[in-house]
Amino acid sequence: MHTTLRIRRFNPEHDRPSPYYQDYDVEIDPSDSVLDGLIKIRETIDDSLTLRCSCRGAICGSCGMRINGHATLACKTKMISVASEGEPIQVEPMHNMPVIKDLVTDMAPFWSKIRQIQPWLQPQGPPPAAEYTAPPEAMSHLAGVMSCIMCGVCVSDCTVLEVDKNFVGPAALAKAYRFVADPRDASTTHRLEHLNQPGGMWDCTRCMECIQVCPKGVGPMDRIMSLRAKGMRAKIPATCGSRHAEVFMDIIKHKGILDEPMLAVRTFGLKHVGRLLGMIPTVIQSALKGKVPLSGPLHRPIPGIQHIQRLFKRGRTKS
Amino acid sequence: MKYAFFPGCVSKGACPELYQSVMQVYPRLGIDLDEMTTAACTGAGVLQEKDLRLGDALNARTFALAEQQGLPIMTICSTCQGVMSQANHRLTTRADYLQEINGLLKEEGLEYRGTTSIKHFLWILLEDVGEDTLRRKLTTPLTGLRAAPFYGCYIQRPTEALGIDDHPDRGKSLERIIEILGAEVVDFPGKTRCCGLPILTINEKNSLTMVATHTRDAKSHGADIMVTPCPLCHLNLDGMQGKAASQERTSIDLPILHLPQLLGLAMGLDARSLGLKRNLISPESALAKIGIGL
Numbered sequence A: 001m002h003t004t005l006r007i008r009r010f011n012p013e014h015d016r017p018s019p020y021y022q023d024y025d026v027e028i029d030p031s032d033s034v035l036d037g038l039i040k041i042r043e044t045i046d047d048s049l050t051l052r053c054s055c056r057g058a059i060c061g062s063c064g065m066r067i068n069g070h071a072t073l074a075c076k077t078k079m080i081s082v083a084s085e086g087e088p089i090q091v092e093p094m095h096n097m098p099v100i101k102d103l104v105t106d107m108a109p110f111w112s113k114i115r116q117i118q119p120w121l122q123p124q125g126p127p128p129a130a131e132y133t134a135p136p137e138a139m140s141h142l143a144g145v146m147s148c149i150m151c152g153v154c155v156s157d158c159t160v161l162e163v164d165k166n167f168v169g170p171a172a173l174a175k176a177y178r179f180v181a182d183p184r185d186a187s188t189t190h191r192l193e194h195l196n197q198p199g200g201m202w203d204c205t206r207c208m209e210c211i212q213v214c215p216k217g218v219g220p221m222d223r224i225m226s227l228r229a230k231g232m233r234a235k236i237p238a239t240c241g242s243r244h245a246e247v248f249m250d251i252i253k254h255k256g257i258l259d260e261p262m263l264a265v266r267t268f269g270l271k272h273v274g275r276l277l278g279m280i281p282t283v284i285q286s287a288l289k290g291k292v293p294l295s296g297p298l299h300r301p302i303p304g305i306q307h308i309q310r311l312f313k314r315g316r317t318k319s
Numbered sequence B: 001m002k003y004a005f006f007p008g009c010v011s012k013g014a015c016p017e018l019y020q021s022v023m024q025v026y027p028r029l030g031i032d033l034d035e036m037t038t039a040a041c042t043g044a045g046v047l048q049e050k051d052l053r054l055g056d057a058l059n060a061r062t063f064a065l066a067e068q069q070g071l072p073i074m075t076i077c078s079t080c081q082g083v084m085s086q087a088n089h090r091l092t093t094r095a096d097y098l099q100e101i102n103g104l105l106k107e108e109g110l111e112y113r114g115t116t117s118i119k120h121f122l123w124i125l126l127e128d129v130g131e132d133t134l135r136r137k138l139t140t141p142l143t144g145l146r147a148a149p150f151y152g153c154y155i156q157r158p159t160e161a162l163g164i165d166d167h168p169d170r171g172k173s174l175e176r177i178i179e180i181l182g183a184e185v186v187d188f189p190g191k192t193r194c195c196g197l198p199i200l201t202i203n204e205k206n207s208l209t210m211v212a213t214h215t216r217d218a219k220s221h222g223a224d225i226m227v228t229p230c231p232l233c234h235l236n237l238d239g240m241q242g243k244a245a246s247q248e249r250t251s252i253d254l255p256i257l258h259l260p261q262l263l264g265l266a267m268g269l270d271a272r273s274l275g276l277k278r279n280l281i282s283p284e285s286a287l288a289k290i291g292i293g294l
Helices: A034-044 A108-116 A136-142 A170-180 A188-195 A209-213 A220-233 A240-255 A260-268 A270-278 A280-288 A305-315 B016-029 B052-069 B078-093 B095-108 B121-129 B131-137 B168-180 B204-220 B231-237 B241-247 B259-266 B284-288
Strands: A002-009 A020-027 A064-067 A070-073 A089-092 A099-101 B002-006 B032-035 B073-075 B118-120 B146-149 B225-228 B256-258
Touching: A002 A034, A020 A034, A034 A089, A070 A209, A108 A170, A170 A188, A170 A220, A188 A220, A209 A220, A220 A240, A240 A260, A240 A305, A260 A270, A270 A280, A305 B052, A305 B095, B002 B052, B016 B121, B016 B131, B016 B256, B016 B259, B052 B073, B052 B078, B052 B095, B073 B078, B073 B121, B078 B095, B078 B118, B078 B231, B118 B121, B121 B131, B121 B168, B121 B259, B131 B168, B146 B168, B168 B259, B204 B231, B204 B241, B225 B231, B225 B259, B231 B256, B256 B259
Parallel strands: A002 A089, B002 B032, B002 B073, B073 B118, B146 B225, B225 B256
Antiparallel strands: A002 A020, A064 A070, A064 A089
16 A cells, blocks of 8 residues: 655754745555554654654553644554545644644643642551552543543643643643542642632633544543542632632522523632623623523423422432 | 423523524424423533533433423534433443432432433434424525534534434534525634633633634635534624624624524525524624615
8 A cells, every 4th residue: 555644854953044935755554553554654754753652552651643634652543544535644742832843742831730639648647567449349430531642632632731831731630630539638729729729620622632632542632620529619719710600500500591690600700890890891792782581581491390400409429 | 303491591581582593483384382480401521520410410400300291402502412412321321320319309209210311403404404494484595695514512522422423424513504595604723623612701802813713714715604503602693703803803793593593594584583683793794785675
């Protein structure tokens, strides 16, 4: 099988370094991974091509890169699954981190954010004679998140990091959940309070990019949602994010459907009255344009609201 | 083609022009709708932050109501579609979980057997109405209009729950519709990214940066308008665009149309009847370019 790899090249040692794309035509076997193709290029066509790889089996997490616009592990991506007739396979370094050369990114910011969440067990009391133990049933739910191989793929495609480098990011938040949910850890409240700060768990947009691209099924965004739920249950100080979720839920409980004006008023409240006042121009403009709720300003409860309320009463997850 | 119609909160709240435009186009496409007036909000992913199981119970109730009618559900909101698809995926892949949730529905005399399909209007146009029928309904092809697609996260990811793994064409469905309507697709990197609405309350700066980035990017690629199947994206991209432009000290002025509004124009419907006067960024000059008045 014949295909073309279009690779984003960058060499900082050039006189005027700027990225460019270079096409390589290669003969591939249907079972080849993109990493196989890249190694073939490096060994037979262009030995200046720089990439990072090691295990070739989706264990070490070294070969994270973007293939056809999405971050993934090159070793886990079959060439045949991303090749399309007449189109080159586009290969680029991961986003949201500096590029060192060609497909190799600087992982230092990634590790800095991982360290930020203190990724080690913080138990309380005198240390046991042997290791800290926990019953298997208390740890089994953490198997998924402990599958993380720190490849950086979720960080590459995070939509928040694109606009704000201070966001702690999906990999670090998933790792934070791993310790918050560990029954042996005694720093849960402290950890949640730290994650409650700007740039922490409430800054995630819930865009699901990290869930989609994670090659190990860690589901970082699901862990972030679990952190938020734990934070709200632990009654750590409210943020606009937690109030938004609390008020949203309360409105659905009483009306069955959303009441947007009430959601804004109750979320911001007197504490953030400036944010409410800042919305006035948009509200006036919307009203002048006729953007008013079809049911009128009062948002009456839906017919059969008693059934919704019964579900709220019986269906709530016990903390 | 009859559907249990789930309009979603926003189409009857902050984006009434979406509901208005759907009401104009659907009868002309041979679609019959039975609106689900007793179904609750999906939770929009927000309620699920507090309680995923409760969210699944609310959505299972909606699926059971449609199942009783023997109808598939039609949504007009990427977020409703995504949240419902994810809930349905959890319920139909774990029999013990479905049984547990059904225990909560029993008191109302409901049981969900797992047979309800949930489809966005965007997919219905291509998969059920069909391209040939759709083309026959078009009287005013939008030739000369350059339209940038903007999907909304929840109709793009996760692909397994949304059925995109089984129907790969769904991932490019908005581009296909734009082509069928006679307009030119303006491709740009942000079309499947986040509009920023979910973090508007917690981090307005980041949210507005996302609005400015995507609208400015689409415009710099030559777009006259942007079209979205998600009213929540519309709230941010249209409603907050002025503020986003101020934050970035620039002007953008890119009209954002709901999918049924664009479709209605190609079907020759009056722009006012499609609620286009209600869009905050006026599409007047963009539409004038192809001879459509507002």
